[in-house]
Amino acid sequence: MDQATAHETLNRLWARGCEFLGTEVALMGGAMSWVSERHLVAAISNAGGFGVIACGAMNPELLEKEIAGTKALTSKPFGVNLITMHPQLDDLVRVCIAARIGHVVLAGGIPPGGAVRAVKDGGAKLIAFAPALVLAKRLVRSGADAIVIEGSEAGGHIGPVSLTVLAQEILPHIKDVPVFVAGGLGRGEAILSYLEMGASGAQLGTRFAATTESIAHANFKQAFLRANARDAIPSIQLDERFPVIPVRGLANAGTKRFLAHQAETLKKFDSGELTKETAQLSIEHFWAGALRRAVIDGDVEQGSVMAGQSVGMVTTIQTVAEVIAELISQAEAALMARAEVRQGSPGISS
């Protein structure tokens, strides 16, 4: 197989994803709070992928400005990721619809019916996260136009199941809508394998966070360059009475301090100094503002350096276009190598 044929094959494999997103390549930039702002989002879309603004805790006015700022930097399609717990979710959806955003991603739990209807009635496509097959089926029934399955290898808030398992559980059974895979993806060969299993495209976060166009602080990017897969660990819960939402990030002084803070809070609760509610809140509030502190201020020791296990595959700071080109060439090289193996070429060895 020559490269042109490999290119055609790859295009065929992710054609459904490209058509759904309106892009040349079916690679989504996973929304990352503080990181996925206008510059990175526009860079991903301009490079042929699909950038997604992370609304995070932004209010509707700020989101409106971010959308306008992104539109000034790209004429290509991009999406907006909204967190379902946001107290102004309905207003944020209205902002997206008024700005004619084509794709709204609802993250952080099963999206409420009202928001689903508002997105769809407004003419946008709805993308939702499915952490299990039953939920994927339910989301499709309730109107999701595409599903993202995000494995526990991912950076940020994570579920308990790896992408390897989620893909086997979900891809053979969800055919009505495109499914995008996410979590721990750093090379084109892996993306190709999931496309061959039935995925329509892939979503990457960590690799894009460390690009030239990412506004993340130089310290944040350097931390990514230094880190190995094993350094990106989920937050640890000390006591099941006080649940901790698992977030994957780089181990640092902050993650150690979080353990000490939980231990101290537990002691205070056990001695009656704190009520259950105040103790839980104190644990929940520990990380407030911590992602901003790492991404924007560059405090990678005390801040939250969210990263996927894919961080080990960040070895240089590249432009977004270079990352995308590299992923494509790896996928194409894998296709060509396999064709040679099938033809029994003597050139292939272990």
Ligand SMILES: Cc1cc2nc3c(=O)[nH]c(=O)nc-3n(C[C@H](O)[C@H](O)[C@H](O)COP(=O)(O)O)c2cc1C
């Ligand atoms: C720094 C950081 C912040 C993130 N913030 C969000 C977010 O605000 N909303 C969301 O849906 N996902 C968030 N994610 C997850 C990404 O969108 C993406 O799914 C994930 O990074 C994929 O795994 P990977 O990092 O191994 O590529 C975040 C990930 C990182 C690394």
